[in-house]
Amino acid sequence: MGRMTDELPPDLRAALQALDAQATARAARVDPDAVAARVLERLRREGRPRLWRVLAMPPVVLRIAAAVVVLAAGVAVVSVMRERPQQSAMRLPMAIPAVDSLDAGQLEAVLEAAGEVRPVVDTAVPLVSSASLDDLSEQQLQMLLASLKGGEG
Amino acid sequence: MGAPALAVPADGDLIARYLAGEEHAATELVRRHATALARFIAAQGAPEEELDDLTQETFFKAFRALATYRGGAAFRTWLLAIGGNVLKDRRRQWQRTRVVALTPELRDPSGDPGQQVEAGWVAERLSEGIGKLARLQREVFLMRAQQGLDYAEIAQGLGITEGAARVHYHHAVKRLKAWVA
Numbered sequence: 001m002g003r004m005t006d007e008l009p010p011d012l013r014a015a016l017q018a019l020d021a022q023a024t025a026r027a028a029r030v031d032p033d034a035v036a037a038r039v040l041e042r043l044r045r046e047g048r049p050r051l052w053r054v055l056a057m058p059p060v061v062l063r064i065a066a067a068v069v070v071l072a073a074g075v076a077v078v079s080v081m082r083e084r085p086q087q088s089a090m091r092l093p094m095a096i097p098a099v100d101s102l103d104a105g106q107l108e109a110v111l112e113a114a115g116e117v118r119p120v121v122d123t124a125v126p127l128v129s130s131a132s133l134d135d136l137s138e139q140q141l142q143m144l145l146a147s148l149k150g151g152e153g
Numbered sequence: 154m155g156a157p158a159l160a161v162p163a164d165g166d167l168i169a170r171y172l173a174g175e176e177h178a179a180t181e182l183v184r185r186h187a188t189a190l191a192r193f194i195a196a197q198g199a200p201e202e203e204l205d206d207l208t209q210e211t212f213f214k215a216f217r218a219l220a221t222y223r224g225g226a227a228f229r230t231w232l233l234a235i236g237g238n239v240l241k242d243r244r245r246q247w248q249r250t251r252v253v254a255l256t257p258e259l260r261d262p263s264g265d266p267g268q269q270v271e272a273g274w275v276a277e278r279l280s281e282g283i284g285k286l287a288r289l290q291r292e293v294f295l296m297r298a299q300q301g302l303d304y305a306e307i308a309q310g311l312g313i314t315e316g317a318a319r320v321h322y323h324h325a326v327k328r329l330k331a332w333v334a
Contacts, residue, residue: 005298008326015333018276019196019283020299026201027191030208036183039212040176047217 230310
């Protein structure tokens with residue numbers, strides 16, 4: 001019994017001593033040599049520890065295995081690096097040139113079909129929904145005048 | 154003047170020798186720890202007729218997993234933890250296949266029959282109580298109270314913290330004290 005039984009309450013200590021006496025008597029019937037023989041027999045039959053098997057390999061086999069691992073890792077790295085440029089090319093917005101080639105009418109038709117119709121304005125004019133003409137700068141006024149002239153022409 | 158004492162190899166040396174292919178080292182490890190392991194399993198209510206097989210199974214699993222043994226816990230503590238797992242798995246099998254009396258009667262033919270009956274009854278009562286504990290409580294309790302291991306060793310063997318080991322032990326003692334009262 002362990003020295004730790006001293007810290008147990010007396011009733012529990014006595015019960016544990018009685019239980020341990022039974023357990024010890026039963027354990028004494030286990031023959032360690034017979035157990036060892038059966039365990040070793042099973043290990044021979046069903047396999048030894050994995051590390052032992054690795055260590056037991058001839059050095060030549062271990063070197064070949066290491067070379068294969070290094071080669072496989074190199075192939076993996078090269079293939080990943082080759083894939084990356086293709087992936088970034090795939091991310092480019094391929095639809096932009098096609099949209100640019102459409103005229104205003106075609107673009108409106110496309111947007112209407114998409115349910116998102118917006119007025120097409122040739123020149124970039126600042127939106128001044130709530131501001132008056134007095135709030136525009138001289139340059140903005142000139143751009144607005146030019147766009148109005150263009151619309152009349 | 155006596156003969157010089159032969160140095161007793163440490164468990165770690167025997168393990169290294171076994172891993173290097175020396176089978177005799179395994180036999181020595183079994184000789185060294187089989188009885189303590191069987192005692193630990195028996196105290197958890199393993200039937201006597203299964204004890205030999207449970208001990209064998211535990212050593213078999215331990216030797217197969219020796220490559221994963223890092224030496225953090227003492228070999229015996231590690232072995233007891235494996236023994237607990239083996240018993241748990243075997244209990245599941247027993248529940249599926251048959252009902253086994255987990256605490257067979259064992260009486261010493263010598264000695265006072267009255268005292269034997271009393272001791273037998275108390276032991277049986279405690280065995281029932283131990284069987285009702287949660288697994289970690291049971292193993293921590295027996296590792297400490299029966300095997301005499303300290304909390305640090307128990308914690309390393311079972312893969313828990315030292316604080317958790319203390320808590321499990323405290324709960325186990327509290328429940329068992331009430332059970333045997």
